Structures are given as C-alpha cells and as structure tokens.
Amino acid sequence: MATEVQKPLLDVDGVTLQYRARDHLVTATYRVSFSVRKSDRYVILGPSGCGKSTLLKAVGGFIKPVEGTITLGERQITRPGPDRVLVFQEFDQLLPWKTVEQNVLFALTSSGRLSGGEAVDRARHYIEKVKLTKFADSYPHMLSGGMKQRVAIARGMAMEPEILLMDEPFAALDALTRGQMQEELLQLWEDTRVTLLFVTHSIAEAVRIGNRILLLTPHPGRVRAELGSTGIDAIGADGRRLSARIESLLFEGEPDGRRAAHE
C-alpha cells in the first residue's frame, strides 16, 4: 500500500444533470459522485438511458449540472476547454475540409497549445503513434471508420490533455476493428499514461479497457457500483467472473426486476 493517498484528478460530486427535450425536462443523472485518479482508465458503463454520455459531456463542460460540482485538479469545470478533450462516437468529428495532419494541427494551434514547427512535429508524432503516417495528407472521407477514429484519438492525445474523454469511440465500428482498436488504445495508454474517462455500453469493452468501472442504473442514471478490473475478466472472491457480476448488478440487482415479472 502506498503511504500517501493520491489526490483525485477529477472529482464529480453529487451531480444531477437535466436537459430539455421537445416538451419534457429530462433528468439524465441523479446525484452521481465518483472520482478519477491520475492515469486511471476509468470506464462509465450502463445501459442506454443511464445518462452516461450526458455525464461525459458535463465533464467536458458542454452541459452545466443543476446540482453538484465537477472539479478537475483545483478548478471547477464551467465551460469546454482544451484541458479536457472529447473523442466522439460519430465518424464526422473530423473536419472534412482538413487533411488528417491539418485536423491534428488545427486542434493544437487553435487552442493556442503550440504553433509553427513545434505543432507540426507534435502532430506528426501522434499520427505516427496511431500508425497513420502514410495517410497524413488524406482527407477524412478517404479513410475507413477505424482510421477516422484513430485520427480522432491522435488529435485528442496530441493535445496532451489532463483527461481524455471518450464517448463510445468504438461503438460504430465492426467487431473485428473494435477489438483491434481496444488493443491499440491500451498500448497508447502504456506509452502515455494519459488519464482516460471512457463511456461504453459494452460490458466486455469495459472489462477490457478499464481499471475502474462505474456502473450506472438507467432512468435517471445513479451509481450502482464501482469495481476494479484487471482487464482479463478475472474470477472474483464470489467465484464469478467480473462480467457476470456486472451483468447481475446491472440487470438482476434491481428490486422486483425482470425475474419477478417472469415468475
């Protein structure tokens, strides 16, 4: 055990999020608290409708909590900023009017992070890390879905943000590419030790990517559990695999859940 307790990098404290739909005020999450340490691979997992993407966007600063606070380091988060870079699920997050290299450069220069030759060097370095050097001068529409997501990840990582926010970045990929991308992401993390906050609805993905997994219940999102993971779906003290435990926590743990309805 470490002697000094590591201070959390990101602290989400009692956050309630609401957004306006067409004619409803929808509560997406209700009093959610968790904290992420530096170099964590923190996964938020839950079924659709648990407000996990909304939560991520709140950390990104795009949505203001109606209750509770989100703190990164010492500062409270109030608006979007380049210290928290978001990688989206959509393939259209790359700007189609810029080449791969320009997309990465654009992020670095318009945020004022770097300029000139330094920015170019940094951009090339991260494009190489995601193995796209050959495509640096291609426009996004010439790339496959997996390659687009790799560019988006390179763009995010090139910013060397304090925390990289990933909103189901592999959900729109085919299963083979997804597995490969998960592997590559873990390798990139080994190299950079960047703090990840990763949202997914796939239990397998959460178990593989995360070192901490936060489970949310749907309608509205509330914390169900927070578990550790070693990435190999290990068998826990109760003799069950981690994925089986997660499944039971998410679906059977609800009082008078589906089983009651069947009996």
Place this chain on the structure above:
Amino acid sequence: MVGELPMSDETARGPERPDYINDNPPTGFGVVAKPLGLLERIFDRGEVRKTLMLIALALVWEGYARWLDNPLLFPTFIDTARAFLQGLRSRELLSATVVSVTTLLQGYVLGLVCAALLTAFATATRVGADLLDTLTAMFNPLPSIALLPLAMIWFGLGNGSIIFVLVHAVMWSVALNTHTGFRSVSQTWRMVGQNYGLSRFAYVTRILIPGALPSILTGLKIGWAFAWRALIAAELVFGVSSSGGGLGWFIFQNKNLLEIPSVFAGLLMVIIFGLAVENLVFRTLEQRTIRRWGMQS
C-alpha cells in the same frame, strides 16, 4: 422429412464435412486494379461529354434553321456566329457585355454584403433569425423586375436603380441558403470547435463557414443566376443608362432594327457568359473545396 429428424443427428444431414485449408491460393489473375482504356477515360471527363453535347445542339440548330429557311424568324447557327464575331470586332457587342458585367458585379457584391450582414444578425440572435425567415418568405418570390418601376422613382434613371434591383435579386437567396447551411452544421463539429477553445470569430470562420459551404455555394449560384436574369430584363425595359447600353439593350435595339442574327448573337453572349461562370468559376470552386473534402460527390 427434415423436420422429423433431430437437428443434432449428424448422419441425417449427410456425410461429415472435413475442414479445408488452402495454403496455396491460386495466382495468375493479373493486375487487381486494371487501368481503364483511353476512350473510357476521355468519356469520363464531364467537359468532353458536355462539349460534344454543345456541338450536337449547334448542329440541330443549324439543321432546323436551314430547313425552316426564314432568317427573320430563326437565323442559322452560322449566321449567328458571324453576327457574333462581327459584333465583337465592331466592339458593339463587347462594350455592351462589359457594361452589363460591370453593373452585374457591382450589384452582386453589394447583394452579398447585405446578405452577410443579415445572416450574421440572424445567426447571432433569435429575433434576427425570425426576421430573416419572414423577410425571405416575403421577398424571395417577388420578381426583381417588379421592383424596377419603384426603383426608377427612388433612384432615377441611372445605374442606381439597376443595382437596387440586383441587390434584391441576390440578397435573399444567398442569405437564406447561408443561414440554412449554418443551422445544419453538424453538432459534433460545433462541439469540436468549442472543445479546442475557438474564439467567436474563429468559430464562425473555421467551423461554421466551411461546414456550411455546400449551402453557401448553392446560394451564390442561385444568386448569380437571379442577378443575371434581373439585369437583362431590367436593361430591356430600361434601355440606355448613363454609361451606355448593356446586353439587354443590345438585344432590344437589334430587334428594332430587325437584325435578328444580332439578337441571337446577344442571347448567345448571355448564354456563353452563364456557361463560363458556371463551369469555370463555380465548378472550380466546388472542385477545390467541397468535392475535394467529400462533402459533395
């Protein structure tokens, strides 16, 4: 018969199938990506196909005019071409074109400026958006030429009236298309822009304008066509302005003189100019931007 047998019964589904692994896939298929033939490549070019189309149309024109044999109603293509060259040589047609194009550009640019201001207002505020919607719905269907009598009272018999009409022709379609384009810029791009901390001005120039470029170009094209139409129509009604007659006036005058080939030559000039701007200016712009970026196929 199959339904009676249990699915797990292997023998009932035929003999066992061994695994098959091919370590030597066949070779000798030649090149995977075979280059297309010369003729196919030539006909793949839009310019080639369209030039052939123009030649075919000219031939049809020539044939019909010869068959009709009435130069007062429908001169042949060759006569028209001759009148066209004659007009260029005597500088009559050329100067008329210069007058028209100069006026057109003045009106077009002024219209674009007005459209930009209106769109900026509409993008920044909700009142502005409502105003743009309402004004466009009111004025876009109104033919520009219908405003000419009013314009003549307001601005007199000079270039001012024509430019007023042109601004009206250009402004609404450009403003409407640009605003629609801005509104349809993907939410993800907007968030990307905010994420990397773009200032308000940079957000407009680096996210909104390129993102809305397909619509903006459409607006520019429609505005150009409307302006061209309004100009020729205004000149036909209006006649000579202070700086001399434009193409519309050239057509009108030659009709009065029964110089029908010259009337056709004037019309031909309008058409050629329209084709040139469409194919040289707008096509090039599209190819360099939205097509290259895969935003339009």
